Amino acid sequence: MSDINISKLDAASADFDRKLQKLLAWNEADDRHIQQTVLDIIADVRTKGDKAVIDYTNRFDQRHISAAGELELPGEILKSAWESLPAEQAQALQIAAKRIRAYAERQKIESWQYTEVDGTLLGQKITPLDRAGLYVPGGKAAYPSSVLMNAVPAKVAGVGELIMVVPAPKGETNQLVLAAAYLAGVDRAFAVGGAQAIAALAYGTETIPAVAKIVGPGNIYVATAKKFVFGRVGIDMIAGPSEILIICDGGTNADWIAMDLFSQAEHDENAQAILISQDESFLKAVEQSIHKLLPQMERARIISASLSARGALIKVNNLNEAVDIANIIAPEHLELSVEDPEILGKNIRHAGAIFMGRYTAEVIGDYCAGPNHVLPTSGTARFSSPLGVYDFQKRSSLINCSQTGAETLGKTASLLARGESLTAHARSAEYRLKA
Amino acid sequence: MSDINISKLDAASADFDRKLQKLLAWNEADDRHIQQTVLDIIADVRTKGDKAVIDYTNRFDQRHISAAGELELPGEILKSAWESLPAEQAQALQIAAKRIRAYAERQKIESWQYTEVDGTLLGQKITPLDRAGLYVPGGKAAYPSSVLMNAVPAKVAGVGELIMVVPAPKGETNQLVLAAAYLAGVDRAFAVGGAQAIAALAYGTETIPAVAKIVGPGNIYVATAKKFVFGRVGIDMIAGPSEILIICDGGTNADWIAMDLFSQAEHDENAQAILISQDESFLKAVEQSIHKLLPQMERARIISASLSARGALIKVNNLNEAVDIANIIAPEHLELSVEDPEILGKNIRHAGAIFMGRYTAEVIGDYCAGPNHVLPTSGTARFSSPLGVYDFQKRSSLINCSQTGAETLGKTASLLARGESLTAHARSAEYRLKA
Numbered sequence A, B: 001m002s003d004i005n006i007s008k009l010d011a012a013s014a015d016f017d018r019k020l021q022k023l024l025a026w027n028e029a030d031d032r033h034i035q036q037t038v039l040d041i042i043a044d045v046r047t048k049g050d051k052a053v054i055d056y057t058n059r060f061d062q063r064h065i066s067a068a069g070e071l072e073l074p075g076e077i078l079k080s081a082w083e084s085l086p087a088e089q090a091q092a093l094q095i096a097a098k099r100i101r102a103y104a105e106r107q108k109i110e111s112w113q114y115t116e117v118d119g120t121l122l123g124q125k126i127t128p129l130d131r132a133g134l135y136v137p138g139g140k141a142a143y144p145s146s147v148l149m150n151a152v153p154a155k156v157a158g159v160g161e162l163i164m165v166v167p168a169p170k171g172e173t174n175q176l177v178l179a180a181a182y183l184a185g186v187d188r189a190f191a192v193g194g195a196q197a198i199a200a201l202a203y204g205t206e207t208i209p210a211v212a213k214i215v216g217p218g219n220i221y222v223a224t225a226k227k228f229v230f231g232r233v234g235i236d237m238i239a240g241p242s243e244i245l246i247i248c249d250g251g252t253n254a255d256w257i258a259m260d261l262f263s264q265a266e267h268d269e270n271a272q273a274i275l276i277s278q279d280e281s282f283l284k285a286v287e288q289s290i291h292k293l294l295p296q297m298e299r300a301r302i303i304s305a306s307l308s309a310r311g312a313l314i315k316v317n318n319l320n321e322a323v324d325i326a327n328i329i330a331p332e333h334l335e336l337s338v339e340d341p342e343i344l345g346k347n348i349r350h351a352g353a354i355f356m357g358r359y360t361a362e363v364i365g366d367y368c369a370g371p372n373h374v375l376p377t378s379g380t381a382r383f384s385s386p387l388g389v390y391d392f393q394k395r396s397s398l399i400n401c402s403q404t405g406a407e408t409l410g411k412t413a414s415l416l417a418r419g420e421s422l423t424a425h426a427r428s429a430e431y432r433l434k435a
Helices: A016-024 A032-048 A050-060 A075-083 A087-107 A144-157 A175-184 A194-203 A220-229 A254-265 A280-296 A300-310 A319-329 A341-345 A362-367 A403-419 A423-430 B016-024 B032-048 B050-060 B075-083 B087-107 B144-157 B175-184 B194-203 B220-229 B254-265 B280-296 B300-310 B319-329 B341-345 B362-367 B403-419 B423-430
Strands: A007-010 A112-115 A121-128 A131-135 A161-165 A188-190 A213-215 A243-248 A272-277 A312-315 A333-337 A353-356 A393-400 B007-010 B112-115 B121-128 B131-135 B161-165 B188-190 B213-215 B243-248 B272-277 B312-315 B333-337 B353-356 B393-400
Touching (some): A007 A016, A016 A272, A032 A050, A032 A194, A032 A220, A050 A194, A075 A175, A087 A175, A087 B121, A087 B403, A121 B087, A131 A194, A144 A161, A144 A175, A144 B403, A161 A194, A194 A213, A243 A319, A254 A333, A254 A362, A254 B423, A272 A280, A272 A319, A280 A300, A280 A312, A333 A341, A333 A362, A341 A353, A341 B393, A353 A362, A362 B393, A362 B403, A362 B423, A393 B341, A393 B362, A403 B087, A403 B144, A403 B362, A423 B254, A423 B362, B016 B319, B032 B050, B032 B194, B075 B175, B087 B144, B131 B144, B161 B194, B194 B213, B243 B254, B243 B319, B254 B280, B254 B333, B254 B362, B272 B280, B272 B300, B280 B300, B280 B312, B333 B341, B333 B362, B341 B353, B403 B423
Parallel strands (some): A007 A312, A161 A188, A243 A272, A333 A353, A353 B393, A393 B353, B007 B312, B161 B188, B243 B272, B333 B353
Antiparallel strands (some): A112 A121, B112 B121, B121 B393
């Protein structure tokens, strides 16, 4: 018997809603000390530029950099990382990149315009960001898949220059990460991490160019820095712990479902893996699989901690009830491991990504299905979307009034402006009316 | 001679870049006292619900509410505000709403999916927000046009329920605002404002339902509250002062251009109105128009303060140089008052909205052209977009692997997962491979 103690909830019980809310509750520590440290780092990088970046990098990453030029990872280093990859791994990354690109191409938003009968033109012009920054964590959580997922959509959008920052603790870099950066077409890379990297990307230094938007995951210092520089630059989401919700009708192999839960739980102790079924005996079978399989797992300690603290097996009366709960949770990953996932999926309103059918393991989406693995967490799928090409594009409205259009629209604008007591507005329109 | 003292810059001068940056600099006061006040209000509303909302509303808006039911503005009040509008104004609002709706319909993003040869399905499912909140300022800055601009895209997106909050100082409501809310299809309205309204929308109270996203302009307390609740709910942008950049080749009536600058400057003392031209005599003519027209303006004091503090007339060598400066400024509103605005517009990369041609006064866009008047300010057009239907829609990725797809994709996923030492990920994919 393993030491997992996973919560069991029944949607029919009187206090289910309260228990569900308690299970889902997640509050990122609001640490004043971290906030102050990050504010100091940002202020230093703004005023001292490269010098501050070098100082912090030497201190936090145990480096011995003396010249700013040493901050950059030259293109040849990325290229040689790619070229020295084992063929099998290179091929897998290529397959993944190709599929991510193919899906991203479909997301691209295009400019449009139309002309009204009086000759007035209205439209929406799409432009890519001039320059984007991609933060990649160093050390143990260095994921080449994340490099592809963040970089490929930026390149598909047509971002002018894509800058990657990745810390190199003690000077060590992750060859897979550098190889993925090469494959994805990262334009420049710097061996800098932490809040100092975010500050450098937001404000620019003599060596590191300022970007328009910063994407990519990082630790609490990185996330805090991203929040603080938001407004100066765009940022992607601030991610909470990763989560999966699996709805299963009981017809999938219990071992498969247990392993799907593990694949989420192995990320870290705060990850959340929840299974819902109307089939009580299936829930029991999955629990048995969990106990059976756990001892074989390399990351058993993390899986056990995560499932015990934040995992759950939820019994419902029927699958419609499961859908209702899914819409309350608004999960990052939703697996519909059921006979007819298309029908069940129709009523799902909130989820980052929906994995449909018994053969669609969530892990396929993590690496190579094509859709992005950067997804809204902690219920934010109620109002936000996966990272995509559209995050690297922006819109400008176009208005070109014909003389007739200025006449008819001008009268309406003038009337409404006077209703708001904005008389310069009104006169600006009135000047364009025929005498 | 009026007391306007507008800056004159020459792009050919050595210190132009520095002067331009100084002109554009805008820092919202980072007031610790306001932040603490707002945090207290949010905490109170979270824990005490309606009671806190009533207390703050009575205190800040000089109301005498005793029961929570009094917070709501019943639908009949909105309807009767609409019905008692003068016909001319009702018609103008209807024209505006119809055009905003027509443009918004084109922005709507649609779901798509495709099936690969092995039967694997990939797609992107679009859903509207369940419920959105619209903040509308009370008192002097009560703009019915803003109600339309925020509410119509939400309704076009298919938002389930649209909740408006608007303060009613001393119990007074703005009839035009209520009429616009009725016209736009606002579902429920509450006479609550300030940080307490934002907190109520974010967390919900017994009376005011929690929403998924909050949009709309407000004062510094409202903006600060929106920043603090971001993450719990979505928010639109945090707007800085409004700005216009006009590029004119000298062929437009100088009075028209002066009035266009005024129409921006009359918003408030911090608004920014800048004119660029290659024609020095035209810049002088506009300056003369400014002095000539100012005394006739109802809001002369605000216009004068704004133009003196933050306005500028910029001389360039040619219009291409003007485009380069526009791309640095990334203006909220850009007027291309030139002979061939289509050609000049092609090289504009960053702008909230582009008004093309001599007949396209920016004010047309403020009220009734169709495109939204909620636009990115303070250079954020480098990375963000006008408010639109897409702000009330969100995406979910769809993945449905065929058994063959699970086989080929599973091998790639397994290999990449093992490269990242995530072995539960790998096994979850491997289970779906044929034995």
